[in-house]
Amino acid sequence: HPYDCQSSNKLVRIPGLIDLHVHLRDPGQTHKEDWESGTAAALAGGVTVVAAMPNTNPSIIDKETMQLVTKIAASKALCDYVINLGASSGNAAHLPSIAPLSGGLKMYLDPTFSNLQLDDLGVWMEHFKHWPASYPIILHAEKTRLAAALFMCSIFKKPVHVAHVSLREEIMLIREAKKAGLPVTCEVCPHHLLFCQDDIPTLGANFSEVRPRLATRVDMEYLWDNLDVIDTFGTDHAPHTVDEKTGEKPPPGFPGLETMLPLLLTEVHRGRLTLEDIVLRLHTNPKKIFHLPEQPDTFVEIDLDKQWTIPPAMKFSRCGWTPFAGFNVRGCVRKVVLRGEVVYVDGKILVQPGFGKNLREVSTSMVIPPSAPSTPLLG
């Protein structure tokens, strides 16, 4: 293991991280973030692959909007990526033909920052019936709606990846689904591991707005006690500007790309996680769930010991704030190498927009056969 000559801190290499849950706000709300600023933030956080969510403006729900976003990404992305499609009330029958262009199908089954919320269970069923099993269905489905969606997963036998699990009840549902052999995996976000309702006063009601909401301390601790059920970490990087967060109706969402790894490394020092836990849930499992190709000559060099305090806002995300401001963390990203190129070193991006690749265009030849992991596999 190489050492940082100046500080003789321990440097460690890990594979490039894969964040399956990123909102880049591009097209349509680029004042919050765009494909360039968001993927820069990703690299700064050690993330070399992002799965971009479809609740842009316009939403990514058909061939035309997918082509629009594909062009934008090709010209601006700094890290590699896949682009998720969004399930809408009318596009179930059209999606199979364009599924291979996508990371997976995002279904919004609860009210959140999107106009893609599906209320009619008949529409849910249409999507579960038509969507091809070789690509995951990503669910924003909380509590009872998660159980309802798991029913459809069991009936139509389609692989489901449950986004941002936050509740004890959701973990219990998923544990039972896995025990019954259903193709279910799930994600947890750092903010649901590190914040609960008790933190709302300190964060402020506006800034604490996020969906799923911050839960109880019991829920938060239940997540920690049941990591064996949790397949992936993800940021649910959902940038909004400070003005928007302090305005009348603050939109829900936290930025997270530049803070996830340092926060998780700090938990390694606290003994609540191991480095293997991180690699498993931010590289091995996400790659398997989304059938992504391995990125050749790609790794992240991290300084395990560097102690620092998270500032009011991180450098690359355009949103200009972070709920983790003031956190004392231990560990940071020093260097990122992507497909043999040094793309990031100590706070500087070294490649031009457009360097990032769409892994669905790369991967047509190297797709790993579709089989979602029922139990998390070591990296």
Add this chain to the structure above:
Amino acid sequence: HPYDCQSSNKLVRIPGLIDLHVHLRDPGQTHKEDWESGTAAALAGGVTVVAAMPNTNPSIIDKETMQLVTKIAASKALCDYVINLGASSGNAAHLPSIAPLSGGLKMYLDPTFSNLQLDDLGVWMEHFKHWPASYPIILHAEKTRLAAALFMCSIFKKPVHVAHVSLREEIMLIREAKKAGLPVTCEVCPHHLLFCQDDIPTLGANFSEVRPRLATRVDMEYLWDNLDVIDTFGTDHAPHTVDEKTGEKPPPGFPGLETMLPLLLTEVHRGRLTLEDIVLRLHTNPKKIFHLPEQPDTFVEIDLDKQWTIPPAMKFSRCGWTPFAGFNVRGCVRKVVLRGEVVYVDGKILVQPGFGKNLREVSTSMVIPPSAPSTPLLG
């Protein structure tokens, strides 16, 4: 087939009807109904077996409350009966030992007229885990909560009888569950077949309060178009007084025992139902779902042709109103024979309170092996 000598109307004999969904309000709210008035109303409607719901006061959730209601029923019931237990947040582990005393386990998963509503999915799972498969779980679970409960049915393989289906989406869910071989049966009430939201102005907002709410015309027609999925009819006889229905917060619920059969017979004349449809869903299937013994020498003599108008209030229910007031119907109950005794003739009850029997005490020897029907069987 015998004829009524006076009117030479066609008299027909059908088996005693089984209503799996009756609220007798006894103990605790006997100003609305009690075991005597309610079971009198049952006989007047051709119903010779009622399954009494547990949302009484106290609720029927343990050995003590079950024994309390068993005594009341034994002294007051005019027709035969079983008594359902209610799932509460704390009684999952205690219920198996007293399940054999009950008709089945009622779970309230939506807000309705009960203090037994269960919100924690972990509690749902406890009940699905512990309740013995030889007795049905009866669900008040609407739309998304129905799908969630069907997930638990699929995981824990426990037979579920879905009460008062009212929505297209619910029929679609149940059709998929049955197609997948899950042990699911379902009930529809006359008021969801005969009323929809368009009727609220005529009924009046207060009197139209019922859970599940009156649905859209599309939902109502979908029920008619999908009778093959519907295993039982039931009244969900839920009496409240006129004062209560016209008060501040009108409690939800319609009386129905004395009007169900005449209304359904009218639909036979309209060609929307056959007599076999009625016998299948009000005798054969309910008996099978609840593993009830056959009632010896028991039948109902009905006049198929008698035309009359439903009055503002029916004779036996204490609640003093009916949403079906003014309906012109064709068909009525002339005579009911229960275990060889003429118990009802032309508006008169001929037996004393206490004549009715608890079929769980009778049936210990003659229980039909537990196997819920996946498709409705002809009578």
